[in-house]
Amino acid sequence: MTTPGEPPTDQRAAAVEVRSVSRVFGSGRQAGPVVALDEVDLTVAAGEFVSLIGPSGCGKSTLLRLVADLDTPTAGSITVFGRSPEQARLAHDYGIAFQQAGLLPWRTVRANVELPLGLHGTGRAERRARAEHLLELVGLADFADHFPDQLSGGMQQRVAIARAFAEEPSLLLMDEPFGALDEMTRERLQVELTRICAQTRAAVVFVTHSIPEAVFLSDRVVVMSARPGRIQQVVDVRLGAGAAREDTLRQDGAYFDAVTEVRAALHGGEPARVVGVENR
Numbered sequence: 001m002t003t004p005g006e007p008p009t010d011q012r013a014a015a016v017e018v019r020s021v022s023r024v025f026g027s028g029r030q031a032g033p034v035v036a037l038d039e040v041d042l043t044v045a046a047g048e049f050v051s052l053i054g055p056s057g058c059g060k061s062t063l064l065r066l067v068a069d070l071d072t073p074t075a076g077s078i079t080v081f082g083r084s085p086e087q088a089r090l091a092h093d094y095g096i097a098f099q100q101a102g103l104l105p106w107r108t109v110r111a112n113v114e115l116p117l118g119l120h121g122t123g124r125a126e127r128r129a130r131a132e133h134l135l136e137l138v139g140l141a142d143f144a145d146h147f148p149d150q151l152s153g154g155m156q157q158r159v160a161i162a163r164a165f166a167e168e169p170s171l172l173l174m175d176e177p178f179g180a181l182d183e184m185t186r187e188r189l190q191v192e193l194t195r196i197c198a199q200t201r202a203a204v205v206f207v208t209h210s211i212p213e214a215v216f217l218s219d220r221v222v223v224m225s226a227r228p229g230r231i232q233q234v235v236d237v238r239l240g241a242g243a244a245r246e247d248t249l250r251q252d253g254a255y256f257d258a259v260t261e262v263r264a265a266l267h268g269g270e271p272a273r274v275v276g277v278e279n280r
């Protein structure tokens, strides 16, 4: 979708290009400036699933917020399918899902999923058809007329994922979307997410604290280090690029090898200093 006067989405371009991006937060009275990101370079290809992992405060959320146009870099440049984050936001090039499902409590599940489509002027019949399809995909077709507070946390998160996919974005930005869920629900949603991504061919940038989650979901895992926030290593997972994952993968030798590789990259020889990363 293109807003008048803006360049069209370049579907041949990378989903996200981050070039020499730094973000420094201004100094408070007592402390000096915080270098949240320092000269970060990252390319996410169209259709690629990339996770960001690293110790607490290493700049994962900051990087995601810059891509989502919720903040601006101090230096460097970012493009989303060849256009600025602002142009991409106006063109609805990406969907967002955060740890809090962020549903509107006074709207039904269906109306929550339809919301971004309504804001974009999609007709009523098409909105309804798209919402029903998406609710089917996340296994909530029977709950379309329920209100969010009638659903469990996991179900609410599935509604949020359906809503993020409503506009068929070519890119999804997800910040710990499964962080508050129990382990079984989390694993089920991980499988569902890879299935939906394989179907829609959406690229994903996914922030997580869990090494196994990053490995299970991703084509590549970007390991970051804190203060200043930098990319320490990129681990190529190679468990089947762009393909839906099955639960059985969690018993696979290649999966364990990738978990070990990411853990080693994270710890960098100083395990005691890594805070805020789950090894389970």
Ligand SMILES: Nc1ncnc2c1ncn2[C@@H]1O[C@H](COP(=O)(O)OP(=O)(O)OP(=O)(O)O)[C@@H](O)[C@H]1O
Residues within 6 Å of the ligand: 025, 026, 034, 035, 036, 054, 055, 056, 057, 058, 059, 060, 061, 062, 063, 229, 276
């Ligand atoms: N608005 C802000 N003002 C000042 N400092 C900020 C702001 N946002 C983030 N920071 C600082 O930037 C650094 C990176 O924060 P960010 O939230 O991106 O880290 P993170 O890797 O997502 O952390 P976590 O894993 O704990 O969620 C931290 O030191 C944080 O205190």
